[in-house]
Amino acid sequence: MRQTWRWFGPNDLVQIDDMLQAGVEGVVSALHHVPTGAVWTPEEIARRQREIATRKDGSPSGLAWDVVESLPVSEDVKKQRGEWREHIANYKTSLRHLKDAGIETICYNFMPVLDWTRTDLAYRLPHGGTCMRFDVYDFAAFDIFILERAGSRESFPEAVVAVAEERFATMTEARKVELAGNVVFGLPGAAEHFSLDDVRHHLGEYGDIDEARLRAHFIAFLEEVAPVAEDLGMRLCCHPDDPPFALLGLPRIMSTEAHYKALMDAVDLPANGITLCSGSLGARADNDLPGMMDRLGDRVHFLHLRNTTREMEGLSGSFHEAEHLGGDTDMVALIAAALREEKRRRETGRSDASIPFRPDHGQDILDDLGRKAQPGYPAIGRLKGLAELRGVLTALSHPAAAC
Structure with missing residues (x-):
């Protein structure tokens, strides 16, 4: 090898x-x-x-x-x-x-559209280091309440939607921006160039x-x-x-x-x-x-x-x-x-x-x-x-x- x-x-x-x-x-x-x-x-x-x-x-x-x-x-x-x-x-x-x-x-x-998807790019671990993480509740909050994709709520189990709603209600504006940026980072070369409207456009073409x-x-x-x-x-x-x-x-x-x-x-x-x-x-x-x-x-x-x-x-x-x-x-x-x-x-x-x-x-x-x-x-x-x-x-x- x-x-x-x-x-x-x-x-x-x-x-x-x-x-x-x-x-x-x-x-x-x-x-x-x-x-x-x-x-x-x-x-x-x-x-x-x-x-x-x-x-x-x-x-x-x-x-x-x-x-x-x-x-x-x-x-x-x-x-x-x-x-x-x-x-x-x-x-x-x-x-x-x-x-x-x-x-x-x-x-x-x-x-x-996406090369990979994570909700956290520097998730803190117990030993003090960081790693990338995908949190389904945060992702649901992004999809339903930030991106506002049509049909997004139906894409998740009811229990996930309930937790996502609670998280979004207490989410700071800074975290909302960070979360959207983390997800968009998975767009090839697009970490600093794609807006949410760009993402919606790309998704629409796969309808x-x-x-x-x-x-x-x-x-x-x-x-x-x-x-x-x-x-x-x-x-x-x-x-x-x-x-x-x-x-x-x-x-x-x-x-x-x-x-x-x-x-x-x-x-x-x-x-x-x-x-x-x-x-x-x-x-x-x-x-x-x-x-x-x-x-x-x-x-x-x-x-x-x-x-x-x-x-x-x-x-x-x-x-x-x-x-x-x-x-x-x-x-x-x-x-x-x-x-x-x-x-x-x-x-x-x-x-x-x-x-x-x-x-x-x-x-x-x-x-x-x-x-x-x-x-x-x-x-x-x-x-x-x-x-x-x-x-x-x-x-x-x-x-x-x-x-």
Whole structure:
């Protein structure tokens, strides 16, 4: 398993030198400044590769851009409106440019409107650190009383609506603004640019798109891009919905094992694969992560290893980002399943036997609390997570483990 680390580019407050000290082997990055739907040019790709390959003092870092996360799919493609055909053509061109640069693994998602959703970006934990959290009552308060989405009240159980109403009644104006900003932060690149009216506009454009139609649009996208990736020897890996249940009346089509299997079967090419994110999928109690790795492992091209603690019964409740070995997902069992898959690949001679993984998210601890890096991506919290995961991986891979 190849140990990688997500990097948001030169403006990331966690830099290349930090990654080297963390002991990572490769970098996960993207061209976040390129508008969604536009072509990733060879020049921009090469620039990011040079940035990754260079330490602060100008010396070589020895690191390379291993995984793209993400080459985004435009809302036009998801809705099949506007310039969606041009965007698919540009996507294929970007794949060819990335392959020419030696990059073969491409993570993306097909979530409508929101890339991820949290109500707290710095939730205080008992040990004094902070983490990201999704509170269903606060989210209901946002949806019903701040966004005022039509039909929002009916989207939640009566008990959740009652608590949300009580919370909103005592919520300060500052908290209302903070809550709306936290939710909107999950709009790609939109933390400082999207208003609530913008969100309402985006939601309105999905009014006639249900799960079946969104899935049909996804299949149409894959039928275009997966054969190109297959011919190029590349690996596409779709990230699951985050969280893996319905929000804001939007359809969800990548939240369960059944969802993944349906898409793998619909476009049955090895290049059409999975980003198995244990944090996103683990927010649902009915997702068996080690079992999914065993059953779908031949199409798992990338692993996000993080953990969540579910705070409620049911499939769509509150949760927070846990320590990597401390949440509801059995991380040791999941890593053991990944190692079994790697062994199968080596035995069949696959060139992609080593599955890249990264310590996804992390709690802000120690100096992270002052650095204020990208939410979910602290330096020390991820270093701690990587160390824990590396320890499990080392122990399970040791010859003595077979005794």
